[in-house]
Amino acid sequence: MINSMRRSIPSVALFALAAAILGGCGTPTQSSSSVISSSPSSSATESSSSVSSSSVAPDPYAVPTDYQAFTGDEQDIHATVTFWDTFGASGTTATTATQYANAFMALYPNITVNLVAKGGYPDIYSAISTAIPSGTTPTMAICYPDHVASYLDAGAVENLAGYIADPTIGFGSSDLTEAGPLSDFIQSYLPENTNYAQTGVFSMPCTKSTEAMFYNKDLFDQKGWDVPTTWDEMWNLCAQIKSDTTIANIDNVIPFGYDSDDNLFITYDQQTNTPYTSLTTPHYLFDNATNRAFVQHLKDMHDAGYFLTKGSSAGSTFTSTQFAAQTLFMTVGSTGGTTYNYTDSFTTGVAAIPQIDSNSPSVISQGPSVCIFKRASQAERQAAWLFYKFFTNAQNTANWASLTGYNPVRTSAYSTSIWTDWESNATSGEDLLLKRVADFTQTEYAEKNAYFTSPAFKGSSTARAEAAGIVSSVLLGAKDIDTAFTDATAACLLVG
Amino acid sequence: MIKKNNWKAWIYLSPVIILMAVFIFYPLFSTIGIAFLKDYNYLTQTSKGFTWENFGMVLGLVGKDAEGNSIWGFGQSIVNGVGVSYNTYVIRYAIPNTLIIVFVTVPISTVIALLISVGLNSIPWLKKSLQVIFFVPYVTNAIAVGMVFAVLFDYQGIINFVLNDMGHPWIDQGASQTRAMFALCVYIIWQALPFKILIFLSGLAGIDKQYYDAAKIDAASRWNTLTKITVPLLSPQILYVLITSFIGAFKEYTSVVGLIGGPGTSPGSKNMYTVVYYIYDTIGNNQVQYGAAAAVLLFIVILLFTAAQFWISKKRVYY
């Protein structure tokens, strides 16, 4: 090729610059929580494919007509599974994933699992996008719903409904069966995997995170402040803090920070039931009076010195960094980044993110999922499915969560000895904070059914990126409200 | 003699021809073809027929409405989230930025390189070591050094430290396009110097000493020597440098990535786009047809520009 190659064109990460990194969210659609029609997987004809039989929305968990139930012994599957992941080449996630692969291969000597680290989330998206037209897709891969939406467009991903309900290798055989095969999964993690333009289950949760508010507990205790639970309480507290001259260096302190500009926007829409995006055209509904007023209010709060986001911070600094440096007293950030909110200087408290109605909270659920590709042979797909099950079984998902700060995807993970042992040993330092977050998300979020996701379609990642752009550009003063919203809509429309 | 060599020449050229056909011409024609396809989806390799709209889209003359239809027209007209959206990124950012890079960095780096080479050529000591030093940027990785420059131009970096201007961003969030373009141009010029210095140095080595001796006898000033003797005699090299640099500047992309790390200085902004950056982005968005159209337009522009240079050179270059 030409000498332009010689001068090192940068990483394939740049392929999907417009693609947002984290999964989508928004107004939840049909919340088929724990229901899986346990249709017999044997005779495919009438039962499963009768999608149109009922007059309600088609059931995504219906076993597809062309699904062949697994017969024989699991040990007889001979296959090589190639798993493209984003766990990195080194570090905790990489080593743990390798351990799981090795343990799995010990259980199934006839199956080989190859983990291939593909960089970050944009990298893997572009790698798979290139692999699809050239027919070189792997067996399974880490993905986000936004990514899967476009893989689905190309007809490249496998509908996993059949595997879920399979009596031998599905969830129907092991785990809890009373309430349905997927009952052991944390229910809020399921809807996004069916929230696609086509009917079916095209991804399964791998590891999940959410957002929590971290606050300077020592300071709050000392000052006798109440932890705010609603937005109104939050702004009142900020005003109170800012006018408290007894706090050292108060002029340089911002009381409240929100790490992810896009999550801020999207979560607010969820909490107030304001339109954000939709699976059907017109897709982009976020330009409306409520949102404009909200962003204007955020700007007022920002200008008053109460509030900032990562997108409006100098140098795009993480709010967790500012929190640890005590220039922020409260920060909302991903639970996957919990350890960054830990510092020896003070105790970090954990609370729910501000809500509109604290009795029915809404908080976003994020984190990668797994999808399996159609191009693989049947044996390979079955082997990949088995590996997925192994990866996310109670012990392994509990172990993963305890090491990385992400959430387990199974409720039974919380009762495993790995988890309980870790919890009882997590008495100080970072571990204690991780434990607090884990307990907190379970009681305050999971049990209150607070998680939500947005529809995933061709432009959903652009919508998310543009939402972030609106917030940060208005807060920075780079654009006025009208321009920001118009530009964002324009950019989304261009994607189609 | 001429005819006899025909087939032999083609045999000598056959490896080149085959490789180019497969890896350059075939993708090239495929890309040109894609530029004319409507709604090309490269994941499924399907499209909806022949159209000119991709070119229009790139130039901001075709827009999309909420239903996804393409409409010829001009000017943004979105009110309250409803309307037709035109791709203004290319017209507002990509084209102006690219033109700035072309017309600012190339002349400046060429002049600086010329001065350095002439300087190097006239010093008696340390010539070789300085030559080595000036060539070092050429052997490095563009992205890696871009990251280093990003650290230098950090809002709390060493450059602001020296200017006593800490906190004023050059390329980070909230940086104005002017400041970011300034940093970018500095980086590009820095990168471009070694190659030019090298070419000029070897060109200078080929200039006969007789000219300089004659000039000395004439008591010509240093300036006159430079402009009336050195530069004209160096004109073949200058032409070569200008042509290759202009082409490279039109295609500038890696420097933006290395330095800015993204298409803009604030999230969602695309104010640091260049034309090739835009092309690359379209690949990631499954909008390959727009990128293809932009690439075709870019190629035509570069071709015309280079042809113009050759035409001008006929009068100004002395062999």
Next chain:
Amino acid sequence: MADTEKNIKPSRQELRYEAHRQSQEYDKINTHGMVLVLREGTQNVETMKKAQKTGRFVSLFLIYLFLGFMALIILFPFYWMIITSLKSSTEIRANQQTLWPNAVLWGNYITVFRYFDFVTYLRNTLIVGIISTIGTLITTILAAFAFARLEFKGRNAFFVLLLSTMMIPGEMMVITNYITVASFGWLGNAVGVFTAMIVPFWISVFYIYLLRQNFKQIPNELYLAAKVDGKSDWSYLWKVMVPLSEPTIISIFILKLMGAWNSYIWPNLVADKPEWRLITNGLRSSFTLSNGDPQYGQQMAATVLVTVPLLLLFIFFRKYIMKGVGRAGIKG
């Protein structure tokens, strides 16, 4: 008659000398007509000499100052890269930028070595680099010869066509080439992947142009003489032209090797498994925490490790690199 002719047939050594001498003469002859004018001044020799000396001293000082300043600007980023690789994360982001790390942290390098399979990547890069370079040399030599010496119809047109391909941004061709390579079945197996990383790079228009310029400088007389002697083009090419162009060819070899070292996007697309990756791939995907926070210290350390071999190569082969690149613009 035939005997005397045979006796005075020049040896290869003499041919070479002859070519050299002739090219020098060409240089000498090929100048524009000059008119020498002597002007009488009003100064005597001594004042003139003194003025000249001070003037020369001052200008020399200014030149050194200028060059020194520019050299500092050139070198500073490298210096910064090295010291950043020795700093801790907090110090890199500190408010007070330090010109020398407060605590020299070799730990970054240790991390890089531990997690970074340097040897494998090095081996892969060398394999790809050397084989693709040799392939390029062969195709380049053949093509440059055809353009420089052989007369054939459409020679100029084709050459212009070749040059014009330099104006195309490579990004547009990457996807199609990936699909092509996949359809050849080169992906997924070791031999195939290496082939995919090597073969598309066996042509370089830039080097063809370079070598053609070089070949053109070798006087046509030699060629005609060889033809008269009944030598074939092939033997002329390999026995005369190539040895005469040795410096340029070595330069191409080294430059191409450097290119392979720095190449990133294509090997990243094509080399799936870690054991096939090249050195830049391994670098880029490492050292970024899962939340996207790049570890500058480690990245810089890895960058230093990747840059140093190139620098060493450059220092030892400087002469060839600089000579080779320099010849490009001599006779347009």
